Amino acid sequence: MNITKTDTTYDTLHKEFKERIDKLKKLPQMDRKHSIEEIIEENGFSRRDFMKWAGAITAMLSLPSTFTPLMAEAVKVADRLPIIWLHMAECTGCTESLLRSANPSIDSLIFNHVSLEYQETLMTASGWQAEENLENAIEKYKGRYILMVEGGIPSADTEHYLTIGGHGHTGKESAHHASEHAAAIFAIGTCSAFGGVQAAAPNPSNAVALSEITSKPVINVPGCPPSEKNIVGTLMHYLLYGTLPALDVYNRPKWAYRLRIHDLCERRGHFDAGEFVEQFGDEGAKDGFCLYKVGCKGPYTFNNCSKQKFNQGTSWPVQAGFGCIGCSEPNFWDTMGTVNEPLSNKLYHTTFGGLGADATADRIGLSLLTATAVGIAAHAAISAYKNPKE
Amino acid sequence: MNDTNQTVEEVEEKVEEQPQPKSPSGPKRVVVDPITRIEGHLRAEVIVGDDGVVQDAFVSSTLWRGLEVIAKGRDPRNVPLIMQRICGVCTYSHYLKSTMAMENALGIKIPYNAELVRTLMDAALFLHDHVVHFYHLHGVDWVDIVSALDADLEKASKLAFKYSDNPIGTGVNELKKVKETVAKFATHPQGLGPFANAYWGHGTYKLTPEQNLIALSHYLKALEMQRLVAQMQAIFGGKNPHPQSLVIGGVTCVMDMLDPARMAEYMVKFKKIADFVNNAYYADIAMAAEMYKGEASVMKPMGVKNFMAFESMKVGKNDYLFDSGIIMDGDISKVLDIDISKITEDATHSWYKNDKALHPYDGETDGNYTGFVDGKSVGSDGKMIDTKNIDPEGKYSWIKSPRYDGKSMEVGPLAGILVSYVKGNKRVVKIVNEFLEKTGVPTEALFSTLGRTAARMLQAKLIADHGLTAFDNLIENLKVDQETCATYTIDKDKEYKGVGIGDVPRGMLSHWVRIKNGVVENYQAVVPSTWNAGPMDATGQKGPYEADLVGLKIKDITQPLEIIRIIHSYDPCIACAVHVMDTKGNKLSEYKVDPLYGGVCSV
Numbered sequence: 001m002n003i004t005k006t007d008t009t010y011d012t013l014h015k016e017f018k019e020r021i022d023k024l025k026k027l028p029q030m031d032r033k034h035s036i037e038e039i040i041e042e043n044g045f046s047r048r049d050f051m052k053w054a055g056a057i058t059a060m061l062s063l064p065s066t067f068t069p070l071m072a073e074a075v076k077v078a079d080r081l082p083i084i085w086l087h088m089a090e091c092t093g094c095t096e097s098l099l100r101s102a103n104p105s106i107d108s109l110i111f112n113h114v115s116l117e118y119q120e121t122l123m124t125a126s127g128w129q130a131e132e133n134l135e136n137a138i139e140k141y142k143g144r145y146i147l148m149v150e151g152g153i154p155s156a157d158t159e160h161y162l163t164i165g166g167h168g169h170t171g172k173e174s175a176h177h178a179s180e181h182a183a184a185i186f187a188i189g190t191c192s193a194f195g196g197v198q199a200a201a202p203n204p205s206n207a208v209a210l211s212e213i214t215s216k217p218v219i220n221v222p223g224c225p226p227s228e229k230n231i232v233g234t235l236m237h238y239l240l241y242g243t244l245p246a247l248d249v250y251n252r253p254k255w256a257y258r259l260r261i262h263d264l265c266e267r268r269g270h271f272d273a274g275e276f277v278e279q280f281g282d283e284g285a286k287d288g289f290c291l292y293k294v295g296c297k298g299p300y301t302f303n304n305c306s307k308q309k310f311n312q313g314t315s316w317p318v319q320a321g322f323g324c325i326g327c328s329e330p331n332f333w334d335t336m337g338t339v340n341e342p343l344s345n346k347l348y349h350t351t352f353g354g355l356g357a358d359a360t361a362d363r364i365g366l367s368l369l370t371a372t373a374v375g376i377a378a379h380a381a382i383s384a385y386k387n388p389k390e
Numbered sequence: 391m392n393d394t395n396q397t398v399e400e401v402e403e404k405v406e407e408q409p410q411p412k413s414p415s416g417p418k419r420v421v422v423d424p425i426t427r428i429e430g431h432l433r434a435e436v437i438v439g440d441d442g443v444v445q446d447a448f449v450s451s452t453l454w455r456g457l458e459v460i461a462k463g464r465d466p467r468n469v470p471l472i473m474q475r476i477c478g479v480c481t482y483s484h485y486l487k488s489t490m491a492m493e494n495a496l497g498i499k500i501p502y503n504a505e506l507v508r509t510l511m512d513a514a515l516f517l518h519d520h521v522v523h524f525y526h527l528h529g530v531d532w533v534d535i536v537s538a539l540d541a542d543l544e545k546a547s548k549l550a551f552k553y554s555d556n557p558i559g560t561g562v563n564e565l566k567k568v569k570e571t572v573a574k575f576a577t578h579p580q581g582l583g584p585f586a587n588a589y590w591g592h593g594t595y596k597l598t599p600e601q602n603l604i605a606l607s608h609y610l611k612a613l614e615m616q617r618l619v620a621q622m623q624a625i626f627g628g629k630n631p632h633p634q635s636l637v638i639g640g641v642t643c644v645m646d647m648l649d650p651a652r653m654a655e656y657m658v659k660f661k662k663i664a665d666f667v668n669n670a671y672y673a674d675i676a677m678a679a680e681m682y683k684g685e686a687s688v689m690k691p692m693g694v695k696n697f698m699a700f701e702s703m704k705v706g707k708n709d710y711l712f713d714s715g716i717i718m719d720g721d722i723s724k725v726l727d728i729d730i731s732k733i734t735e736d737a738t739h740s741w742y743k744n745d746k747a748l749h750p751y752d753g754e755t756d757g758n759y760t761g762f763v764d765g766k767s768v769g770s771d772g773k774m775i776d777t778k779n780i781d782p783e784g785k786y787s788w789i790k791s792p793r794y795d796g797k798s799m800e801v802g803p804l805a806g807i808l809v810s811y812v813k814g815n816k817r818v819v820k821i822v823n824e825f826l827e828k829t830g831v832p833t834e835a836l837f838s839t840l841g842r843t844a845a846r847m848l849q850a851k852l853i854a855d856h857g858l859t860a861f862d863n864l865i866e867n868l869k870v871d872q873e874t875c876a877t878y879t880i881d882k883d884k885e886y887k888g889v890g891i892g893d894v895p896r897g898m899l900s901h902w903v904r905i906k907n908g909v910v911e912n913y914q915a916v917v918p919s920t921w922n923a924g925p926m927d928a929t930g931q932k933g934p935y936e937a938d939l940v941g942l943k944i945k946d947i948t949q950p951l952e953i954i955r956i957i958h959s960y961d962p963c964i965a966c967a968v969h970v971m972d973t974k975g976n977k978l979s980e981y982k983v984d985p986l987y988g989g990v991c992s993v
Contacts, residue, residue, distance in 0.1 A: 225631055322642045
C-alpha cells in the first residue's frame, strides 16, 4: 500500500472499482436464481457476518474501510467467474490449505459460489468424465475463467515425468492449454510460482514455474502452502481492479508479500532487546525469545504470516518456536542455508552439486540481502553482549 | 480389436479355455485416468471381458519428482522438511519418520515430553486423514448425493437412531436444510460443479434416499470437523498443512505445551472430533456395512491377503496403540514377526534403470521413462478410441514393487487393525468385536473393500477413544519434567545410518538415511502406497491394487465406479508412493542399523 496516497487518489480508485463492478454486473450471470446474499443466509450467516468478512478482506488488501461496501459488491459479482484448478508436480498441500477454509466459513462459500469447475482432489468424476469436465469448462467459459495451478511443471527432456489423462498429455501441455484461454492465472504455492521443492538442486525432473511455460501474465501466490486468505484475497483483488494487482519483483501481490515476516513478528521485541533462543528447549524458548539464532529466516522472507497466521489464527511457525524457513521465496531450499542456523553463519559445509553451503551463502551475499544479512547478524552478535542474561 | 499386445492375447486365450459364449467383440481395455479424489496422479487400466468381469488390471503412477535425489548432499537438519513435501495430505507422516530416521542415525533419545507431543500431533493427523478420506474422497463412491433428494425427512431423522444413540446433524430441521441445499445445487444452471458428470444413479449405490441424506449431512459436517482437527494439529505444529515444530532431538513448541489454555484447547477439540467419529463416522460405516454386505463388487475377496503393520502411536511408557507384525495368506490364527531383511524392491515394470544390481547406497537413481504405447480403449460413449496405453510387457509406472519374502503385502489401517486384533491388543479386540456384533458381519468380511473402509474407521475410533491417554501422561510428566529437546552433534568424520519406521494413516512407512561428511549420503523412503499400488514384479505377481481389480464385475464399462471404489478404499497417496529405491532385488536390510528394533521405534 502506498501510505502517502491522498484522499483524491482513493476517490479515483473508488470510482474505478465502481465502474469495473458495474461492468462485471452487466456480464451474463451464471446463477440467476440465487444471489450470494441468499446463499450466505441459507448457510446460517447474517448480512452483518458477510459485511464483517468483506471488511476484513478490505483491510487485508490495505484499502480504507470506505471500500468495504464495494468489496461486498465485488463478491456479489464473483459468481461470474468459474475456476479451473490444475494439479502438476505437487503434494496437494495447497489444495489442503484451501480445504482448511471449508464450510461453514464464508471464504469457502465464495469458492462454491465462484464454482470450482475442475479440481482433481475434490471432484467426483474420474477418467473420461473428468477430462470432459475440463474440456467443457475451457470451451464454455473461454476467456472468462480463472486458472489456478498447483505444483511445478516437469519440462525439457523430462517433460513426460508428468502425464494426465487417457491420451497421455503432459502436465506442461495441459497447463499451457488451460492458460491460453484463461482470464487470469494464479500460480498457487511456491512450486507453481517458482518450481518449488522438486526444482531444488539437482532438479531431477527439470521442474519449472508456471510462468516459464506460458507467455501470459501469472500472479504468484507462493508459500508452502500459502494461506487460504492469500488465495481468496488475490481473487478479490482481481475482481476489484480487473487488472493485475501491484506486484513485487517476483510477481507476488504486494498487499500480501510487501512486508518481511520480521517486520511484524510477535517476537520482534525480543530481537530488538537482544533476547535470543540459543538452543531449542532452553529457557529462552520457554519465554518466547527471538528465533534468529536458531535459524529463523523471517528477516529475508516476504509474507504476511506474522499478521494473518494459519488455521483461522491458531498459530504460525514462529509461534510454535521453530522460526521461518523462507518458504515463499524463490529457490529457498537452495538459498536459505541450514534451517536451524542463521543465514550468515558459514559454518556448515555441504557438498551437493559441488556448491556447498558456503558457496550458497556467498551467492546470497551477492544479492540484495547482503546488507540485511550483515546488519541482522551484527545486531544479533552485538545485542548478545548487551543482553544482561548472557 | 486392434490392440495386439501380449496381455490381451493371453487374456483371449484364457477366455477360450473357459467355455463361454463367443463374443462378437472380445475383451476391451478401459483406461481410467485421472483417478480423482486421491493425492497425486494415478491411472488404472483394466481388460474387461464381455461378461463385464475384469480379466487383467494395471495401475500406473504418472508423476515423478525425485525428492530422495534432492536430499542427497544436504544438511540432515533440512531433510525432514524436504521429505515433508513428499505429501501435503500425509503432511506430518514423512516429517516425523524422517526426523526419527535422523535421530536413530545420530543415536539421540528424545525427551518423553517430545514423544508425547508428537503423538498428539499424530493423533490429529490420523483423525483428520481418516475423516476426510471417508467423507470427501471416498464417500461419494458409497453415497448417491442426488438420491438424497428423494428422502423423507422424518423417516431419515428417526433412522439415524438405529446407528447411533446420539446422532449428529440428523434432526429434521438440519436434514431439511441439507436437502434444500442439495436441491438448489442440483438445479444450479451451471450444474453440479465438482459433483458434475459423475455416476449418480449407478446400480451399485445401495443406500436408501434417507440413508444417503444422513451421510450427506455428515459430509457437510465433516468439512467443518476437518478444519477443527487441522487447528488441533496447528496448536503444536504452528500450521497445517506442513506443520513446522519438529527438530532433530525433539520439538520446538515448548511455549504451547506450558500454556494450560493451549493444552485445554487441544483437549476440547479432541473431544469434539472424538464425538464425531463415534456418532457420525462409526454410524455411517455401520449403515454402509448393513446395506453393502450383499454387494459383490465391494465384498469380493481381496487379491492379496498378506498384511504388515508396525508399532506406532506411543501414548505412554512402553504403551503403543498399534502393534507390529505380519499376517500371511489370510491366516488369522497367528501373527508373524517382521524380519526386515526379507524386504526387497523390484523395478521390473517401473520407470527406473535397473540393469545393474548395485548396492543400495550406490544404487542408480535415474529415471528411465519409456512411456505409454499407442492403442485403443473404451471412450466415454462406449466406442473404441485411440489412447495411450500401458504396455504390460514393459515398464509402466513410477511406483516400484516392494515385496516381503517375495510376496506382495497390503499395508494400511486394515493391516494395522488385523495385526493388533490377532495379537490380542485389548483396546483393538474390544472395538472390533463390538463392531462385528453390531453389524452382524463375519470376521472374514473384513478381507474386502468394505472391510478395508471399515477398518479405517475402527482405527479412527481407537484413536478417538484412547488418544488422550498421551495427553494425560503429558500433563503428568510436565509437572516434574519440562525437557522438550535433546542436544546432539553431527561429527563430520563419522558415518551414520538410521531408520524411522511405524504405521501412519496409510500404513507402514519407513525412512532410511545414511549420513557421511556431515551431509546426507543416501536417502530412501518406503511408503505405504508403494506397497499397495506397485506394478507387477519380475515373476508377474501383482500388488494389492492390481490383484484386487482382477475378477471384479463391472456393470457399465463407461462408468467405472466399481474400479474407483476399490482403489479409493486403499486411500491412495501417489506422490508418496513414487520414490527412487534401490535397484532390482536388492535387500533393504543392507540399510540395517544395529540394533534395528531396539532403538528404532523409541518415538
